[in-house]
Every structure is written in structure tokens, then in C-alpha cells.
Amino acid sequence: MARQKLARFEHNAAVHNVIEPGKEIFETVKQHWNEVFFKNNQPIVVELACGRGEYTTGLAKEYPDKNFIGIDIKGARIWKGSSVAIENNLQNVAFYRAPIDFIENYFAENELDEIWLTFPDPRPRDRDEKRRLCNVRYIEAYKKLLKPGGIFNFKTDNRALFDYGLDVVKSSSPQELIFTHDLYNSEYQQYHFGIETTYERIFKKLGNNINYLRCSFNK
Numbered sequence: 001m002a003r004q005k006l007a008r009f010e011h012n013a014a015v016h017n018v019i020e021p022g023k024e025i026f027e028t029v030k031q032h033w034n035e036v037f038f039k040n041n042q043p044i045v046v047e048l049a050c051g052r053g054e055y056t057t058g059l060a061k062e063y064p065d066k067n068f069i070g071i072d073i074k075g076a077r078i079w080k081g082s083s084v085a086i087e088n089n090l091q092n093v094a095f096y097r098a099p100i101d102f103i104e105n106y107f108a109e110n111e112l113d114e115i116w117l118t119f120p121d122p123r124p125r126d127r128d129e130k131r132r133l134c135n136v137r138y139i140e141a142y143k144k145l146l147k148p149g150g151i152f153n154f155k156t157d158n159r160a161l162f163d164y165g166l167d168v169v170k171s172s173s174p175q176e177l178i179f180t181h182d183l184y185n186s187e188y189q190q191y192h193f194g195i196e197t198t199y200e201r202i203f204k205k206l207g208n209n210i211n212y213l214r215c216s217f218n219k
């Protein structure tokens with residue numbers, strides 16, 4: 001293994017804000033995030049497929065009165081968000097290294113106030129539809145974990161994936177659904193919060209528009 005990756009994994013194993021398999025809290029925190037980790041009653045915001053966790057740390061700086069959890073399977077990416085949170089003394093941040101596939105085990109029904117799904121892998125092949133993080137199984141899971149009135153945000157440059165996810169959302173009883181195929185030239189720019197993810201930066205440079213949707217669900 002490359003030395004840099006090894007150092008990142010050692011960091012993750014040592015720090016408090018990375019929760020990963022092998023640490024006792026990986027199991028005990030499930031469905032009890034505020035009680036076990038944050039030790040307060042603040043609203044919980046989750047960033048899925050967080051990569052380096054730009055929304056997790058960016059929003060955590062802006063909203064110290066909310067708790068933020070970034071989830072991704074890749075430890076070398078989570079390392080970045082964890083380091084940013086430590087450098088900025090952000091006590092309201094955790095990273096959970098786990099497959100999103102089992103998200104319904106990680107959170108209790110109605111435990112979450114907001115979810116961000118940021119630039120998930122497009123999985124364009126038909127046979128990979130089950131792996132798209134905006135397919136009906138996932139959207140129904142997010143709906144269950146969100147409180148009534150809780151917000152779902154989805155951002156991607158991939159138009160086909162976005163339109164697919166939008167159709168799924170539309171068939172899952174959304175409320176106050178807004179969406180745009182060009183966030184940066186839309187009336188919804190305030191929902192961008194001045195935060196750009198790593199993939200967003202790459203795709204914007206290539207000239208791709210950024211698609212965005214936001215809704216709550218009728219539960």
C-alpha cells in the first residue's frame with residue numbers, strides 16, 4: 001500500500017471523528033448519534049457519498065448549532081474531511097466509513113433533519129441500477145430516516161442520473177420540490193452555500209452544468 005494511504009488510514013484509526021469498523025463506537029452509535037457521539041440534541045445533517053466531505057465541513061462551520069455526518073466507503077477520502085474538521089476545531093462533525101447500502105441500520109426512523117447526496121457515481125449501465133444511490137430503494141430509505149419536513153438535497157453534473165433520480169423523487173410523494181438543470185444560473189443559488197465539492201470542481205471546469213434538487217417528503 002502506498003505510504004501516503006497508510007498514513008491516512010493510521011490517522012483515521014487514531015482520531016475521534018472517524019467512526020469505522022474495528023472501533024467499538026461503530027456499532028453503538030447506530031440509531032443513537034446524538035446520545036452516543038454528539039452528546040447534544042442538535043439537528044442531524046448527513047452527506048452521502050461525501051468523498052472529502054466538503055458539505056459536511058463547509059456547512060458545519062456555518063451552522064455550529066447542527067450536527068454533520070459524512071458517509072463514504074473510502075477512508076483515504078474521509079481522511080481529508082476529518083483533518084479539516086480537526087484543524088477548524090469542529091466538534092459537530094463525524095465521518096462514518098461504511099457502505100450506504102445498509103443506511104437503514106445506521107439511523108433510526110425520523111432521526112435525520114437533512115440529507116445531501118453529492119455527486120454519487122452515475123452507474124449508467126442498466127444492470128447497475130440497483131447500485132444508484134438515487135434508486136427507489138434508497139429514496140424510500142432516505143424518506144423513512146428523515147423527520148417529517150426533513151430536507152433531501154441531490155447534486156450532480158450527470159444529467160441522465162439526475163433525471164432518473166428526479167423521476168424517482170416525483171413518484172415518492174415529494175413536498176415543495178424544486179429543481180434546476182443549471183444551479184449556477186438559477187434562482188436557487190442560495191442552496192449552493194458557496195461550497196464546491198471535488199467532483200463538482202472537476203466537472204464544472206469541463207463545462208458541465210450542475211443539476212440540483214431539493215424537497216421534503218409527505219410521510
Ligand SMILES: C[S@@+](CC[C@H](N)C(=O)[O-])C[C@H]1O[C@@H](n2cnc3c(N)ncnc32)[C@H](O)[C@@H]1O
Pocket residue numbers: 048049050051052053071072073074077098099100101118119120121197198199200
Ligand atoms: C464521484 S465521488 C463524489 C465524492 C464527493 N461527494 C464529491 O462530490 O467530490 C462518489 C463517492 O461515493 C462513494 N461511494 C460510492 N458508492 C458508495 C456506497 N455504496 N457506499 C459508500 N460510499 C460510496 C465513493 O467512495 C466516492 O467517494
